[in-house]
Amino acid sequence: MFWNILKNDIVRGMFKRKYLYIIATIVIVVLVIVADLSLRRKIGTQGYCGSVSAGDLLQVFYRGSRIIRLDNIMEYYMSEQYLFMVLGISFIVGSYCVKDLSSVGMQIILRCGSIGKWFVSKIVWCFASAFYITAITDILIEIISVIHRYEPGLNVHMEVLHMYGYSKNTSAVATSEMVIISIVLPLMSLFTIALVQMLLSMLCSPIISLLLISAGMVITIFSGNAFLIFNGLMCMRNNVYISGGTDSVHMMLADAVIILLCAILGYVYIRRIDILNAKEV
Template sequence: MNSFAAMLKYDLKNGIVRQKMVYMVAFLLNGVALIKFDNIDKQLEYGPYDCLAYLFEGMYPYVPNVGSPFIVPIVWFSVMMIPAFLIGNYANNDLSGYGSHIILKSKNKSVWFASKVVWCLLSVIIYFLFLVVLTYGFSYLYGGKTEVGIDKWKLCNGFFRNIAEKDVIVFTVIMPLITMITCSILQLAISLIVSTQAAYISIAAFYVMSAYFTNTLFVGNYSMMYKNEYISMGSGINLHNQCIVCGIIILISIAVSFVVVKKRDIYR
């Protein structure tokens, strides 16, 4: 087994399998959010994409006005913040703990870093899969509807514009997943460059600011259906720009944190 495969195996076991309790808590929290959705109108049937749309609906672009207080969309915020706790302080802890033994034996910090990036990516994907399983579970329990569509969500929100199946998948799966991956890689970078605490605070602040400002630079916007240009009838953010900005943030985060890790002292 080469160094990278050995390192990744260690990270998957240590950073995902051993964190199964955190994943269970994430599962439960999202379950609570979906129970709330189920209770909105018990007469309406719903499928998994209705659930995902509810989790990632977010809020319409905020316009500060007297009498319109700014309220962070709590369901969206919680769903997006959970991966921050999965990423947490694992990389930093490992670097000053057992990981230091591994780096010394493998004589390679690059392998350690590459493995952490892949681990971060897989952590988010696994979390998202948990979400998808949960939404299918709910749909199965409450009606058995599985087709791609967001009918209940549309009816509950008085949204009568037709949305094509492929767009439903883009808004409820692809963009939220890309946003989560981007923010998690950014969090990993901040935790390695500054500190774990700074990373938590930055990501939470980033999401809150994303809710307040409808701006391409605040990536959190991309995971909110209401902030999309298509859904918000032109006042939201363009889909192509979202993908480009996410790509740039991921590349810069990886490049900068790699340089920092290569130069960083390892000691507790």
């Protein structure tokens, strides 16, 4: 029965809502192009004649290229690209779970008698959506890199990052950290946001939850706490830019804790819902 529920989510949550994924794909294409234009413009204005790699573009995209200075003392790096990715996953998840619970999902639950399987299927659907966005982003970055004949692979040229204001005392980025930054952490962060959006949509409403997530992203820009829900890749300052993936690992652990909490809280909440009287939000 679980596979029937999952099949329903794939059909209704993805194919019948394909316009949301199409919009998200178009937005990601634009974001990758904007990040590449920023990189090429920076290289041109700085007169840099060295090599540029796909890893450099990944860093610019995920780490953030805009510097916000407060009182000429504190500096914060912000990635508008990542901000839109987070809002995009929230937009995709939206109110689907609430709508499904009051329609086809309710019928399935009444038939199989397991609301737990229904909820697990929604978690898998959230992961699939986050995986799609992460995969399409990394693939597009690699395609852009090939078009502009950047060096393939995850090698990072610190000279490129220095042009963006990162401290010249920072050491080279380890390949292991690049793998985490380009593949694992974006996926976990977007999956986390998807679960938060799903949980908040059930507790209040999709619109309010989207506003809360947006507010959380703004707060994150000026916070150094890795255990904030919205931290992810949003702001990694140059003074914590450490090779070996130390900060990335901390963020992965934070995401893992939040994913576990969302799963537990969501399951507890969904078990208390009166299915027969559930109404669409």
